[in-house]
Amino acid sequence: MKLYSKVVLLITLLLGIALSAIVGGFFYTIETKSIVNEFQSDVDTQVAAIEKEITLSFEALYTIKGLFDSSQEVTEDEFKHLAADILVRHPNIQALEWIPRIYNNNRSEYESRYQYRHPEFEIIERGPDGGMIRAKERDEYFPVCFVEPFISNEAAFGFDLASNPKRLEALIESRDTGKLVATASINLVQDISSQKGFLAFLPVYHEFPTTIEKRYSQLFGFALAVFKVEDLINSSLLHTSMQGINLTLVDETSLSHENIYSFNISKSNNEGPAIHYQRELKPVGGRVWSISASPSNSYILDRRTSNPLMVFLLGLVFVSFSVAYIYLLLRRSVSIENAVTERTQELNDTKKELERISLQDGLTGVANRRHFDSYLEQEWARSTRDNQPISLIMIDIDQFKLFNDNYGHLSGDRCLKSVAQILDTTIHRPTDLVARYGGEEFAIILPNTDNVYILAELCRKSVESLLIPHASSNVADHITVSVGFCTLLPEHDTPSDTLIQMADNALYKAKKSGRNTTCTLQTQ
Structure with a gap:
């Protein structure tokens, strides 16, 4: 074996191995994209569940607000009865509270009123050492006067929310906007754990104020819901779909973009580039919260398959057999190579001869362009001799390139076949010829015919009746055609190209008229 042949075999082997690796890597990339899409879908589903849980929980505040809107004087028992019923349906709410607005000059009166049932009640705030002390004097207070459940929330009873900057900021925003407002993450007065919480305020007014000034003057108090972030999120976690996913809840509204909750299964994946998704x-x-998520190693590995490796190994096997086969072929004698060359030449000559005599389009089964040209010349000569009219219909599939781009070439081929078949069945006379003129264009030769519009329009409607979907078309949501036709009475000095040119101009006119229409340049 010559050195040249050995070099060719070595290069073929190396290229085959490289191609197998590329194809295996391509399948690996596709699989990775599929895993990422599934991961993002799981996170989106979880976000939707969290949003639903928060929305349902916030509805409880509107129920409390409705109680105070409908009654001039709500008793503690009425509040407790309604709140207890709400908490049964929303166990993720730590507490429901009523926060009245109390002016400093009415402080003693309110404290005396509540001390009737709760002798220890007074308006309090957190002291420098972290303990509770009697609230300092200020123009107005917003103490917790009703709380349900009372047990486990005793520490919040009487606490003045205006004494804490975060709580006061939310109170003022809620008061001035009339909307439900949540605080930034805080340490709850009644919670000794390190779990972060937040408060949601909904203002209650004496009337229906429409301006900031009126809202300030008519403020009655606030319906308040207390949430522990972890309890709220955990109650909405879809643990089946979230296995292997690490979640971090971030408060984007805060300047520091504070992490207020983490749900960590394990370390993030270290297989290839890190995968992160934020929503x-x-x-x-x-407030604006976002979920930052990343899959764990187990999440990735559970969805990995052996397909990329199998593709690579199959490629190596194929390359090995191919190189071995080529090696055997190269050892054949020169006489066999010559025989193959001669046989190949014979096959090529036969193929050319078959192509020469073939008159049928291989894809659609109708006449091809060669047949069209010869038949047009034949019928043009006959019409000239017999002084008879001849007509030509040109048909073009509207925006067929977009169809191919959207549905693929196999669908495009099926479309061409269907159009050709319906056109062929629409033409009934044996002397008429349907041909594929080129690409997505068809032509129909109609000897001894001068009234073509009805037939041309029938062709257009027949194709449209196929209802082949074409979502990318701006003409219709299915396949349509533009039709142009022309009728001539041939003269001895007029070439057949004149008929083609006029029919083509009519087709161009149909396209310019918005497509899916039939136009003519009629000449007798």
Whole structure:
């Protein structure tokens, strides 16, 4: 074996191995994209569940507000009865509270009123050492006067929310906007754990104020819901779909973009590039929360398959057999090579001869362009001799390139076959010829015919009746055609190209008229 042949075999082997690796890597990339899409879908589903849970929980505040809107004087028992019923349906709410607005000059009166049932009640605030002390004097207070459940929330009873900057900021925003407002993450007065919480305020007014000034003067108090972030999120976690996914809930509204919740299964994946996905939730009481998620190793590995490796190995096997086969072929004698060359030449000559005599389009089964040209010349000469009219219909599939781009070439081929078949069945006379003129264009030769419009329009409607979907078309949501036709009475000095040119101009006119229409340049 010559050195040249050995070099060719070595290059073929190396290229085959490289191609197998590329194809295997391509399948690996596709699989990775599929895993990422599934991961993002799982996170989106979880975000939707969290948003739903938050929305349902916030509805409880509107129920409390409705109680105070409908009654001039709500008793503690009425509040407790309604709140207890709500908490049964929303166990993720830590507490429901009523926060009245109390002016400093009415402080003693309110404290005396509540001490009737709760002798220890007074308006309090957190002291420098973290303990509770009697609230300092200020123009107005917003203490917790009703709380349900009372047990486990005793520490919040009487606490003045205006004494804390975060709580006061949310109170003022809720008061001035009239909307439900959530605080930034805080340490709850009644919670000794390190779990972060937040409060949601909904203002209650004496009337229906429409301006900031009126809202300030007519403020009655606030319906308040207390949430522990972890309890709220955990109650909405879809643990089946979230296996292997690490979640971090971030408060984007805060300057530091504070992490207020983490759900960590394990370390993030270290297989290839890190995969992260961040998705904002719908506004939570005026705050913007986002979910930052990453899959764990187990999540990735559970969805990995052996397909990329199998593709690579199959490629190596194929390359090995191919190189071995080529090696055997190269060892054949020169006489066999010559025989193959001669046989190949004979096959090529036969193929050319078959192509020469073939008159049928291989894809659609109708006449091909060669047949069209010869038949047009034949019928043009006959019409000239017999002084008879001859007509030509040109048909073009509207925006067929977009169809191919959207549905693929196999669908495009099926479309061409269907159009050709319906056109062929529409023409009934044996002397008429349907041909594929080129690409997505068809032509129909109609000897001894001068009234063509009805037939041309029938062809257009027949194709449209196929209802082949074409979502990319701006003409219709299915396949349509533009039709142009022309009728001539041939003269001895007029070439047949004149008929083609006029029919083509009519087709161009149909396209310019918006497509899916029939136009003519009629000449007798």
